[in-house]
Amino acid sequence: SDPKDPIAIERLNLMNMAKLSIKGLIESALNLGRSLDSDYAPLQQFFAVMEHCLKHGLKVKKTFLGQNKSFWGALEVVEKLCPEAGEITVSVKDLPGLKTPVGRGRAWLRLALMQKKLSDYMKALINRKDLLSEFYETNALMMEEEGAVIAGLLVGLNVIDVNLCMKGEDLDTQVGVIDFSLYLKDGAHSSKSAEGDGHITAILDQKNYVEELNRHLSATVNNLQAKVDALEKSNTKLTEELAVANNRIITLQEETERIKENAFYCDSTRKKMEVGKPDGNAEGLVPRPSRQGTDDVHTETRKQLKEETQLRLEVEKELEVQIGMKQEMELAMKMLEKDICDKQDVLVTFRQQLDDVQALNHELSQKLQGSDNVIRQKNEIITRLEEKANQMSCTIKQLERRLQQTQHNWHMAEEANHLFKQEFGEKIISLQNEVDWLSKQRSQLQMDLKEQRLGLHSDSVCDNNVEQLKRNLQQMANMQKELEQLREENRRLQKAGKDKPSNGTHQRRRSSTNTVTEAEKEPDWSVLEKQNTICKLCQEEASVTREKKRCSNCLTIVCSLCAIHELPLPSSIQPVCVCNPCHGALLQQYSTTLPT
Numbered sequence: 001s002d003p004k005d006p007i008a009i010e011r012l013n014l015m016n017m018a019k020l021s022i023k024g025l026i027e028s029a030l031n032l033g034r035s036l037d038s039d040y041a042p043l044q045q046f047f048a049v050m051e052h053c054l055k056h057g058l059k060v061k062k063t064f065l066g067q068n069k070s071f072w073g074a075l076e077v078v079e080k081l082c083p084e085a086g087e088i089t090v091s092v093k094d095l096p097g098l099k100t101p102v103g104r105g106r107a108w109l110r111l112a113l114m115q116k117k118l119s120d121y122m123k124a125l126i127n128r129k130d131l132l133s134e135f136y137e138t139n140a141l142m143m144e145e146e147g148a149v150i151a152g153l154l155v156g157l158n159v160i161d162v163n164l165c166m167k168g169e170d171l172d173t174q175v176g177v178i179d180f181s182l183y184l185k186d187g188a189h190s191s192k193s194a195e196g197d198g199h200i201t202a203i204l205d206q207k208n209y210v211e212e213l214n215r216h217l218s219a220t221v222n223n224l225q226a227k228v229d230a231l232e233k234s235n236t237k238l239t240e241e242l243a244v245a246n247n248r249i250i251t252l253q254e255e256t257e258r259i260k261e262n263a264f265y266c267d268s269t270r271k272k273m274e275v276g277k278p279d280g281n282a283e284g285l286v287p288r289p290s291r292q293g294t295d296d297v298h299t300e301t302r303k304q305l306k307e308e309t310q311l312r313l314e315v316e317k318e319l320e321v322q323i324g325m326k327q328e329m330e331l332a333m334k335m336l337e338k339d340i341c342d343k344q345d346v347l348v349t350f351r352q353q354l355d356d357v358q359a360l361n362h363e364l365s366q367k368l369q370g371s372d373n374v375i376r377q378k379n380e381i382i383t384r385l386e387e388k389a390n391q392m393s394c395t396i397k398q399l400e401r402r403l404q405q406t407q408h409n410w411h412m413a414e415e416a417n418h419l420f421k422q423e424f425g426e427k428i429i430s431l432q433n434e435v436d437w438l439s440k441q442r443s444q445l446q447m448d449l450k451e452q453r454l455g456l457h458s459d460s461v462c463d464n465n466v467e468q469l470k471r472n473l474q475q476m477a478n479m480q481k482e483l484e485q486l487r488e489e490n491r492r493l494q495k496a497g498k499d500k501p502s503n504g505t506h507q508r509r510r511s512s513t514n515t516v517t518e519a520e521k522e523p524d525w526s527v528l529e530k531q532n533t534i535c536k537l538c539q540e541e542a543s544v545t546r547e548k549k550r551c552s553n554c555l556t557i558v559c560s561l562c563a564i565h566e567l568p569l570p571s572s573i574q575p576v577c578v579c580n581p582c583h584g585a586l587l588q589q590y591s592t593t594l595p596t
Contacts, residue, residue: 022154036163037165047109054074054105057140058140070102072104075089076089078121082117098171102172103171123151224347245322249323263312424486538561540559542559551579554581
């Protein structure tokens with residue numbers, strides 16, 4: 001079927017409303033925990049939805065008062081298909097307050113629900129489309145697959161208990177209006193409690209319900225307008241017929257008066273002739289031909305009197321019939337006027353509901369537009385965040401590579417610094433001690449020079465002391481220069497180790513000094529650090545936050561948490577990294593050793 005077909009859309013909307021009403025009725029009934037009565041709002045809405053489903057696609061039957069659509073004829077067929085439905089049909093026909101087919105159909109639905117056989121009856125009816133074709137069009141809901149779906153949904157109503165009393169209900173004049181407010185959700189609450197596609201789906205469902213309500217109200221208004229027009233035409237026709245009947249009654253009354261006068265005249269003539277007859281016979285003066293003429297006149301007058309009497313009786317009967325018709329017409333006019341007033345009230349109610357639904361539809365449209373804008377903004381934000389996440393992942397990978405390179409360079413620089421300290425540490429200490437000794441000797445010599453100058457010693461002694469002092473100063477300056485060169489070489493080697501450490505640099509440095517140290521015989525600590533990834537003290541594996549370190553005292557590979565102290569060693573000028581056990585042992589050793 002065409003998805004844009006309005007009839008197909010009507011069937012789909014009716015099926016969705018039936019689903020909602022059945023689901024809401026079952027849930028509310030189970031929460032209520034007792035049998036339902038006729039005042040229960042979800043139950044009333046269920047009957048209204050079922051009435052709209054059964055009315056969809058009904059064939060129009062013309063009556064005296066206009067077009068009529070009733071599903072009672074289709075429900076009567078169920079008695080032929082399911083014999084147990086005969087009790088319901090008999091009960092409906094025996095109800096005294098039902099006068100219209102619509103009321104009987106509503107009563108049948110209620111009794112079938114109380115009997116918990118509504119689903120079975122609807123399935124049996126839908127399976128016989130050859131019988132339904134007499135009452136429904138080919139594209140009606142009961143003739144399509146949506147009717148079978150609704151019949152399947154009705155099975156769930158067998159779990160609820162319904163107790164309805166229909167003697168006091170006015171099922172003939174009830175107006176089956178669906179209250180869509182029971183199925184519409186609060187947009188503000190849903191925007192706070194739900195996000196994403198579920199919220200948009202709920203709004204679209206509400207929009208579909210509102211459109212269906214608009215369609216139902218428009219169709220109802222059009223039907224009521226057509227009925228009002230038909231009633232107005234019938235009223236005009238009945239008024240004309242009433243005027244014609246009144247004229248006919250007046251004419252008949254005039255004819256009756258004329259017949260009464262003729263009858264009175266005939267009676268008086270007959271009496272006169274009867275009075276004059278005995279006198280003529282007694283005297284024998286009246287001739288025979290005149291007596292025969294009088295008899296003929298008398299016979300003709302009697303015939304005319306009989307005809308006039310019969311005509312009078314017919315006129316009186318017709319008058320009675322016209323009077324009865326007039327009374328019936330007046331009663332029909334009163335009923336039509338009452339029906340018109342009721343329909344006008346219902347029409348006003350429908351117009352108010354239509355205005356409310358239009359306002360609600362406008363509000364939902366605005367909310368839908370707002371939701372579309374919010375979704376569009378969120379999609380843009382998500383796209384930007386995904387781009388940023390991709391950029392950040394690339395940046396993190398680059399930083400990880402740089403961190404690995406930096407760690408590698410740092411380990412190489414540490415190794416180079418350690419080798420340099422092993423090679424030049426003792427020499428730097430001895431030179432530093434010698435510089436300190438020379439500084440002390442220089443100070444002593446300066447003091448001696450001052451004393452000699454104050455004591456006015458001989459020139460030879462002064463010259464010798466001055467020459468000795470100059471030699472000492474020259475020697476001390478040379479030693480300071482050598483110390484500065486060594487320090488400069490140390491800084492250069494440290495900088496070169498940080499930039500691009502290599503084994504060739506260490507070999508050139510060792511060849512330049514022309515000394516053979518024990519460092520050449522030591523193992524490759526960088527290889528050992530790469531191989532040993534587990535701390536020897538805490539047995540934890542190395543990571544970014546737990547870096548590997550080597551104790552300068554015991555040469556053990558440990559983590560950064562197990563080597564947090566630094567102490568000066570005999571082989572190093574500055575404090576170096578030591579493990580926690582060595583730190584405690586060295587402190588105890590330093591505390592027991594006396595200064596020299």
